[in-house]
Amino acid sequence: MTAVAVPFSGAPRVNLMPRSEIARRERESLVRMWVWIVLGAIVVAVLIIAGAFAFKFLADQRLVAEQARTNVLLTEIASLSEVSQALATESELTDFRTDAMATDLAWTPVIAKISGVLPAETTITGVDFTVGGVPQGEDPTVEQGIVGTVTFDSPTPLDIVALIRSLRGVEGVLYADGQSVTSSQVSEDRFSYLLNVEFDQSVYSNEYAAEEGGD
Incomplete structure (x- = not known):
């Protein structure tokens, strides 16, 4: 009976690492992956918070500018209050004269x-x-x-x-x-x-x- 030779393409290798060591390494790899995921989430959250603070800062600056402009306008209006009162008084007197002199005769x-x-x-x-x-x-x-x-x-x-x-x-x-x-x-x-x-x-x-x- 003739024996059939099994071909080999290199030196034979045998993995002698214990199964427990392989599981430990897989756990460490998974932990590292989750650590990077958590760190990435933290970085994204920090960027979002920083953007929100920057937006709020710009909005506060615009609010301050508008308030300053409003105060200037109120000051200008207050300076014209005497003129407005005088014009209103003139209008009232004109209307009164018109009513009182409606029957003025020629x-x-x-x-x-x-x-x-x-x-x-x-x-x-x-x-x-x-x-x-x-x-x-x-x-x-x-x-x-x-x-x-x-x-x-x-x-x-x-x-x-x-x-x-x-x-x-x-x-x-x-x-x-x-x-x-x-x-x-x-x-x-x-x-x-x-x-x-x-x-x-x-x-x-x-x-x-x-x-x-x-x-």
Whole structure:
């Protein structure tokens, strides 16, 4: 019987290390790996904490800068408080004047309109007017402005009916009353007349009216 030779490619080696030593070395290798993992985690945590502190520091610096800017603005506003108060007071006084003088009359045009229809040598001797209401709408010709009486005298008797008609046609006159007309001879050559007349709000001067578009 022929024996078969087993080929060998080198010198035979036998691992004589005890199994316990191999297990110990494996444990040490595993421990070293976990130590490096823990150290890496610690380094990452330190970097995150450092980044958070850096971000907070920058945020605090921006907050300080904004607070300083706010304080500067508050100081500037405080320095303008007297100006603002003066402007507010001026606005209040202007509004008060506008309300108080809303019925201010333009007397000269009113007298001129009345005297314009009177005959020559007729003299206005007295007026007694009561001011109407504050303007409420945009059309001043529909609201009562002033109402009262006009006294005048003439050296000759007048056609009072014709005079009243003329007065009713005057711009701004809402009504002229002929029923309450009285006449009397105040002297040998003078005659006195009394008329009731009512004007619309176009006779207001509007000198103190609020400007359109103003506050």
